[in-house]
Amino acid sequence: MKQKRFFLREDQIPRQWYNIQADMPVKPMPMLNPATRQPVKEEELYPIFAKELCRQELDTGRRWFDIPEEVLEQYRYYRSTPLVRAYGLEKALDTPAHIYFKNESVSPVGSHKLNSALAQAYYCKKEGVKNVTTETGAGQWGTALSYAARLFGLEAAVYQVKISYEQKPYRRSMMQVFGAQVTPSPSMSTRAGKDILTRTPNHQGSLGTAISEAVELARMTPDCKYTLGSVMNHVALHQTVIGLEAEMQMEMAGEYPDMIIACFGGGSNFGGISFPFMRHVFSGERRTRFIAAEPESCPKLTHGKFEYDFGDEAGYTPLLPMYTLGHDFTPANIHAGGLRYHGAGVIVSQLLKDGYMEAVDIGQHESFQAGVLFARNEGIIPAPESCHAIAATVREALKCREAGESKVILFNLSGHGLVDMSAYDQYLAGNL
Amino acid sequence: MKQKRFFLREDQIPRQWYNIQADMPVKPMPMLNPATRQPVKEEELYPIFAKELCRQELDTGRRWFDIPEEVLEQYRYYRSTPLVRAYGLEKALDTPAHIYFKNESVSPVGSHKLNSALAQAYYCKKEGVKNVTTETGAGQWGTALSYAARLFGLEAAVYQVKISYEQKPYRRSMMQVFGAQVTPSPSMSTRAGKDILTRTPNHQGSLGTAISEAVELARMTPDCKYTLGSVMNHVALHQTVIGLEAEMQMEMAGEYPDMIIACFGGGSNFGGISFPFMRHVFSGERRTRFIAAEPESCPKLTHGKFEYDFGDEAGYTPLLPMYTLGHDFTPANIHAGGLRYHGAGVIVSQLLKDGYMEAVDIGQHESFQAGVLFARNEGIIPAPESCHAIAATVREALKCREAGESKVILFNLSGHGLVDMSAYDQYLAGNL
Numbered sequence: 001m002k003q004k005r006f007f008l009r010e011d012q013i014p015r016q017w018y019n020i021q022a023d024m025p026v027k028p029m030p031m032l033n034p035a036t037r038q039p040v041k042e043e044e045l046y047p048i049f050a051k052e053l054c055r056q057e058l059d060t061g062r063r064w065f066d067i068p069e070e071v072l073e074q075y076r077y078y079r080s081t082p083l084v085r086a087y088g089l090e091k092a093l094d095t096p097a098h099i100y101f102k103n104e105s106v107s108p109v110g111s112h113k114l115n116s117a118l119a120q121a122y123y124c125k126k127e128g129v130k131n132v133t134t135e136t137g138a139g140q141w142g143t144a145l146s147y148a149a150r151l152f153g154l155e156a157a158v159y160q161v162k163i164s165y166e167q168k169p170y171r172r173s174m175m176q177v178f179g180a181q182v183t184p185s186p187s188m189s190t191r192a193g194k195d196i197l198t199r200t201p202n203h204q205g206s207l208g209t210a211i212s213e214a215v216e217l218a219r220m221t222p223d224c225k226y227t228l229g230s231v232m233n234h235v236a237l238h239q240t241v242i243g244l245e246a247e248m249q250m251e252m253a254g255e256y257p258d259m260i261i262a263c264f265g266g267g268s269n270f271g272g273i274s275f276p277f278m279r280h281v282f283s284g285e286r287r288t289r290f291i292a293a294e295p296e297s298c299p300k301l302t303h304g305k306f307e308y309d310f311g312d313e314a315g316y317t318p319l320l321p322m323y324t325l326g327h328d329f330t331p332a333n334i335h336a337g338g339l340r341y342h343g344a345g346v347i348v349s350q351l352l353k354d355g356y357m358e359a360v361d362i363g364q365h366e367s368f369q370a371g372v373l374f375a376r377n378e379g380i381i382p383a384p385e386s387c388h389a390i391a392a393t394v395r396e397a398l399k400c401r402e403a404g405e406s407k408v409i410l411f412n413l414s415g416h417g418l419v420d421m422s423a424y425d426q427y428l429a430g431n432l
Numbered sequence: 433m434k435q436k437r438f439f440l441r442e443d444q445i446p447r448q449w450y451n452i453q454a455d456m457p458v459k460p461m462p463m464l465n466p467a468t469r470q471p472v473k474e475e476e477l478y479p480i481f482a483k484e485l486c487r488q489e490l491d492t493g494r495r496w497f498d499i500p501e502e503v504l505e506q507y508r509y510y511r512s513t514p515l516v517r518a519y520g521l522e523k524a525l526d527t528p529a530h531i532y533f534k535n536e537s538v539s540p541v542g543s544h545k546l547n548s549a550l551a552q553a554y555y556c557k558k559e560g561v562k563n564v565t566t567e568t569g570a571g572q573w574g575t576a577l578s579y580a581a582r583l584f585g586l587e588a589a590v591y592q593v594k595i596s597y598e599q600k601p602y603r604r605s606m607m608q609v610f611g612a613q614v615t616p617s618p619s620m621s622t623r624a625g626k627d628i629l630t631r632t633p634n635h636q637g638s639l640g641t642a643i644s645e646a647v648e649l650a651r652m653t654p655d656c657k658y659t660l661g662s663v664m665n666h667v668a669l670h671q672t673v674i675g676l677e678a679e680m681q682m683e684m685a686g687e688y689p690d691m692i693i694a695c696f697g698g699g700s701n702f703g704g705i706s707f708p709f710m711r712h713v714f715s716g717e718r719r720t721r722f723i724a725a726e727p728e729s730c731p732k733l734t735h736g737k738f739e740y741d742f743g744d745e746a747g748y749t750p751l752l753p754m755y756t757l758g759h760d761f762t763p764a765n766i767h768a769g770g771l772r773y774h775g776a777g778v779i780v781s782q783l784l785k786d787g788y789m790e791a792v793d794i795g796q797h798e799s800f801q802a803g804v805l806f807a808r809n810e811g812i813i814p815a816p817e818s819c820h821a822i823a824a825t826v827r828e829a830l831k832c833r834e835a836g837e838s839k840v841i842l843f844n845l846s847g848h849g850l851v852d853m854s855a856y857d858q859y860l861a862g863n864l
Contacts, residue, residue: 003442004509010435077436077516077811084509088583106538108811110850150808151520170602173853176860177807375609376582379509379540418542418850421605428608 004087006249008080014244015067017237019056020275020347022063023282028233028350029321032308040318047219048226049234050123056234065237067119068126074118074151075241078107083249088377090397097400098255099393101413102246102273105380109174111415112269113144113229116238120227121148131155131224133217135185135210137164137265138337138385139171140415141229146180159185159213162205164337170419185210192216192314206330207341208313215316230266230338231311231320231345239272246410247276257288257410259396263388264292264301264359265338267345269414275347278356290357292348293392295339295367297332300325301352301359309343322349334364335423335432336384362391368427370394371417383415384423436519438681440512446676447499449669451488452707452779454495455714460665460782461753464740472750479651480658481666482555488666497669499551500558506550506583507673510539515681520809522829529832530687531825533845534678534705537812541606543847544701545576545661548670552659553580562655563587567617567642569596569697570769570817571603572847573661578612591617591645594637596769602851617642624648624746638762639773640745647748662698663743663752663777671704678842679708689720689842691828695820696724696733696791697770699777701846707779710788722789724780725824727771727799729764732757733784733791741775754781766796767855767864768816794823800859802826803849815847816855 021027030039045054056065067075086099104112124132132154136142142158149156158180165172165184175182185205186193192212196203203209211228218226228235250256260277262270270292280286294301300323310327311317324343325331331340344352351357371387373394374380382390389411400407417424426432453459462471477486488497499507518531536544556564564586568574574590581588590612597604597616607614617637618625624644628635635641643660650658660667682688692709694702702724712718726733732755741756743749756775757763763772776784783789803819805826806812814822821843832839849856858864 005442007439010437147808147811151811169857170850170853173857173860174813174850177804177813177853177856179808372609376579376611379579379583381606381609418602418606419853421602421609421851424609425601425605428605 002087004085006083006252008245008248010076012248013075013079014241015072016064017067018240018244018276018279019059019063019065019237020278021060021233023279024350025282026350026354027060028346031318031320031346034315034319048215050120050127050129050225052123053120053234056237057232068122071118071122079241080245081106083246083253085253086378089374092373092377093394093397093401095397095401096404096406097397098406098408099397100250100253100410102242102410103413104242104269105413105416109143109147110418111140111144111383112239112242112272113141114148115241115272116229116235116268117144117148119238121145121152121154124225125152125154129154129223129225131157131221132227133157133214133224134227134229135159135207135214136229137161137207137340139164139168140338140383143171143174145227145229146175146178149180150178156180157217158182159187159210161185161207161210161337163333167422168419174419185213187213190216196313204333206313208327211312212314212316215312230268230341231343233345233347235268236271236275236345236347239268240275242272242412243274243276246273250410255408258407259289259291259409261291261293261389261392261409261411263339263385263414264294265385266341267348269412271345271348273412274357281356291392292357292359293388294359294361295334295336295388296361296363297334298325298340299361300342300344302361306349306353311343320346322346323352335420336367336388338385339388360392362388365432367391368424368432372427380413381417382413383417384420386414434519436517438515438684440677440680442508444680445507445511446673447504448496449499450672450676450708450711451491451495451497451669452710453492453665455711456782457714458782458786459492460778463750463752463778466747466751480647482552482559482561482657484555485552485666488669489664500554503550503554511673512677513538515678515685517685518810521806524805524809525826525829525833527829527833528836528838529829530838530840531829532682532685532842534674534842535845536674536701537845537848541575541579542850543572543576543815544671544674544704545573546580547673547704548661548667548700549576549580551670553577553584553586556657557584557586560655561586561657563589563653564657564659565589565646565649566659566661567591567639567646568661569593569639569772571596571600572770572815575603575606577659577661578607578610581612582610588612589649590614591619591642593617593639593642593769595765599854600851606851617645619645622648624748628745636765638745640759643744644746644748647744662700662773663775665777665779667700668703668707668777668779671700672707674704674844675706675708678705682842687840690839691721691723691841693723693725693821693824693841693843695771695817695846696726697817698773699780701844703777703780705844706789713788723824724789724791725820726791726793727766727768727820728793728795729766730757730772731793732774732776734793738781738785743775752778754778755784767852768799768820770817771820792824794820797864799823800856800864804859812845813849814845815849816852818846
């Protein structure tokens with residue numbers, strides 16, 4: 001019988017995260033203080049983030065960071081996540097390609113986001129922080145942070161992009177079950193929110209607006225730090241546990257990926273699965289393709305400009321060197337709320353610029369078509385975000401069929417879509 | 433570091449189901465043909481169920497049934513499910529009890545129901561059946577059957593209890609994503625449905641009405657069989673894979689349960705986790721308590737009568753010897769739709785009568801209170817049905833605290849509640 005799933009033993013779960021910055025042939029350009037245009041120093045980030053996270057953010061020399069014992073203990077509640085051979089999907093596509101996926105949807109909160117939420121909540125707790133704030137789009141990050149905050153005894157305040165708050169009431173409920181305060185953004189609870197609503201009274205919200213509000217609340221509240229679910233280097237660092245596990249699991253399966261595919265919002269699940277494999281490309285040991293799948297309607301990698309830009313709507317963040325559509329870009333209201341962000345993380349932007357990775361943009365219809373095909377053949381209903389990775393995988397698998405090539409494809413199933421079923425309804429009704 | 437989760441290797445997954453009927457000190461009384469009042473013969477069930485399922489249903493002699501290779505292959509896509517030590521819940525309750533749960537929510541469709549759906553769809557396929565019908569309450573069984581049918585190339589028609597159809601649109605969507613036809617019941621598509629709607633135009637539906645419709649459709653359609661997600665002996669048989677795995681996993685954990693707890697609708701998840709352990713009680717080897725947790729509003733085990741009754745509203749099924757509230761009982765509209773059934777399975781009814789198990793009834797508020805406590809400490813949001821098992825576990829764990837006893841409790845987490853978040857909303861708003 002063919003083995004379908006590959007797990008690690010608890011003692012094999014990685015004990016360190018991989019910092020790709022240490023190995024990058026061209027280091028990322030520095031973040032800039034918008035007032036001085038000087039590189040941001042670690043201390044300048046302290047008012048926003050926990051100190052250890054600031055250290056991780058800017059460290060370009062240290063290759064490995066130890067995962068704290070308390071975080072590791074929580075990882076063991078759901079990790080290793082399975083590496084799965086998608087025999088069903090292969091058969092449906094009649095492709096000679098070997099398709100594997102890393103199933104991050106099995107985390108208690110349903111996505112990879114918990115990998116970094118646990119780390120961020122832990123460091124905050126360790127530094128005496130009492131409250132954490134954040135923003136959430138689709139709600140995956142907000143759910144993860146709400147649960148992680150609860151585990152480490154912190155209060156969580158989440159600004160949820162207004163359109164998601166209204167379209168995805170189940171996500172809001174999940175955060176509330178975990179005990180978080182959830183506010184639709186833009187709101188009247190912050191200056192940034194008020195300014196936006198004054199300019200645009202019916203503003204539907206975006207990750208950019210919600211970030212502004214969460215950052216402002218963190219700055220104005222004692223013992224309070226801001227946390228972020230993507231874009232930042234330290235988030236991708238924590239997510240490398242995905243790729244480090246996958247590397248060992250692919251070895252158990254006796255194969256090595258020719259290409260690695262992930263959906264792309266700010267880069268956290270993409271970086272998480274890709275970066276550990278990329279170090280073998282830097283070293284010349286391997287030739288692997290890395291493909292980021294972004295939505296057609298928010299195409300910063302395929303159609304954005306590489307330049308310094310703010311990470312949020314109000315301009316509270318440092319200036320980041322990145323592929324961006326402009327910090328005031330308001331993406332179309334697609335269902336993949338987690339991919340509606342105007343910019344790409346600094347590391348990924350540099351890697352794309354230097355030709356170490358590729359990007360493709362995927363239309364909404366194609367993404368759901370791939371998602372339904374996957375559900376019917378693998379049983380898991382994927383998150384609208386993850387559908388983009390599946391669609392890119394389907395494209396590559398069909399190319400393999402045409403060429404008669406048995407390439408090995410690994411994609412990241414970043415989350416399940418069980419609280420996104422209204423999106424599937426609309427797809428099945430022919431409205432997407 | 434304390435081990436949290438216990439998995440089996442793929443080669444350790446059970447290859448046989450356990451038929452408790454072979455070991456019961458008092459065999460269940462026979463099903464009766466309502467016309468003749470004579471015991472039902474295997475052949476009389478052929479118009480409704482696949483033949484192999486009829487055989488399994490009535491076999492009181494054979495202890496083990498081989499799991500077909502094709503079903504085993506599908507089991508290996510999600511089994512073994514983890515046995516988890518609930519350290520978080522223990523700490524929150526400050527109890528010396530050791531609490532374990534079998535996490536059936538990790539199946540692709542989110543509940544234990546897939547264990548039997550795969551078997552039933554396989555046997556139908558093997559016998560040349562083209563279409564399967566069924567009913568679903570909360571939607572867990574319907575989702576499982578829809579996916580299993582798709583895997584084995586069958587068309588599925590699901591009658592969903594009307595109130596669930598309206599309150600749980602995400603469940604309907606999931607079935608449709610898997611390609612099933614979903615009809616709210618009672619409907620005008622069957623004689624049984626028409627009769628019910630004529631008598632009670634605003635009938636909200638019950639499992640009893642939906643079963644009548646599904647059975648009628650199966651009888652009237654060529655190459656079509658009916659399938660059922662609980663109550664029947666063959667369903668509990670398939671579910672014993674849960675308890676057989678748990679037995680090995682508890683051994684890995686170095687403990688043996690003093691009590692085993694599961695929520696109770698018709699008995700499928702309760703029987704699944706309990707029956708394999710019960711054989712050691714029959715043999716005198718072990719003394720284990722088995723506790724079925726049913727809702728206060730549908731209390732057939734704690735307040736029903738043991739008598740012959742129909743399994744459905746219209747009286748299409750054989751007469752079953754069981755604890756029942758009457759086949760025309762319409763339960764209150766609680767959120768645990770899967771527990772809203774008027775009768776208990778034949779085997780469980782006999783076991784309760786003979787004192788091998790206990791039952792407790794749990795109010796809706798208490799069940800959600802326990803569910804939220806569990807979610808905040810274990811990260812998984814449980815199905816409203818499973819909340820009843822958790823509430824019964826909490827009661828026992830608190831008794832252990834009072835008595836200072838370190839008893840070992842094992843409960844079955846039959847499914848997650850991610851598509852039941854509106855129920856949690858109402859609980860958090862103080863409306864339950």
